[in-house]
Amino acid sequence: MKLLRYALALTALAGRPLGAQRPISVAGTQTLIFGVVLPGLPAVVSRSSAASAGQFTLNGPHDSQAALTFTLPVVMTGPAAATLPLLFGGSDAGYSQSQSIGSQIGFDPKQPFVITFSQNGRGSVFLGGTAQPGPTQRAGSYTATITLTVVSLP
Amino acid sequence: MNSVSKVSLAGLALLFAGTVSVQGQGVNGSISATAQVQTPITVTGTQNLSFGNVFPGAAKAVAYTDAANAGKFSVAGQGSTPVTYSFTLPANLTSAGNNLPIGSWLGYENGTNSTSGGSAITPSASPTTSTLSGSGALFFFLGATVTPPANQPAGSYTGTVTLTVSY
DSSP states (O other): OHHHHHHHHHHHHHHHHHHHOOOOEEEEEEOEEEEEEOTTOOEEEOTTOTTTSEEEEEEOSTTOEEEEEEEOOSEEEOGGGOEEEEEOOTTOEEEETTOOTTSOEEEOTTSOEEEEOOTTSEEEEEEOEEEOOOTTOOOEEEEEEEEEEEEEOO | OOHHHHHHHHHHHHHHHHHHHHHHOEEEEEEEEEEEEOOOOEEEEEEOOOOOSOOTTOOEEEOTTOTTTSEEEEEEOSTTOEEEEEEEOOSEEEETTEEEEEEEEEEEEESSSSSSSSEEEOOOSSOEEEEOOTTSEEEEEEEEEEOOOTTOOOSOOBOOOEEEEEO
């Protein structure tokens, strides 16, 4: 019976952190907006642009680490399947533990990046980029989907 | 150790195994990237700059207001949008290796197809700014002067004027 009590106590102790642990979640909270683009003129959006940068909100276990991986499109698609090239530079993504767009650590969105969640288990990812319309780019609305995958690290 | 204790320890082991599994899982979130591409610019030469018959030793001018003979270009693009334009102008018209000097270029730009209500310009290779009309139009009218010397060989002389416009 003594062993049984120890075992039950250990089970309870081990179960507490798991039960209190926040599950990881990621939500896209703002579209990466290039706005009005003119043929032949590249349009650049900075990851520090509050109005235009793409934004993701992350939640996870406090102070824990996770790996971020983007799935980035190379083009946006528009009318009659016309495409508009998209480029992402080596510092076009940024992570902010404080979720402040003014306080980011830049990283290459084409490479996996390890983050640490804040003490309250939060963080934000910001994304800029460049749209490169050709000189004869067809007029119209263009869109693409950007996906961020977050994997918890032990 | 009794059988109940063994069951509890097995449960504990499963609990740790569950923790590892949670750490290995990934979650996804998505956003869109969007852009609105505006109308490309088109430039069309709509009327040749025509001097007609020219006589040796007698300069001849065509004014940009000459509806029948002035050179004309029309530009179409995104309404109310600034553009930069420049001209490539010949110094001579040519015919079988002979030159006929041309110069004193004068012009006019307007958002409507008219030589009133717009602005006089001096056509040149230097980039100059303008703005497309609300409907995305811009018109250029061009005049110049040819100065044939007294010994100008007879012939049909031509040259090319190019207008380049960009956002």
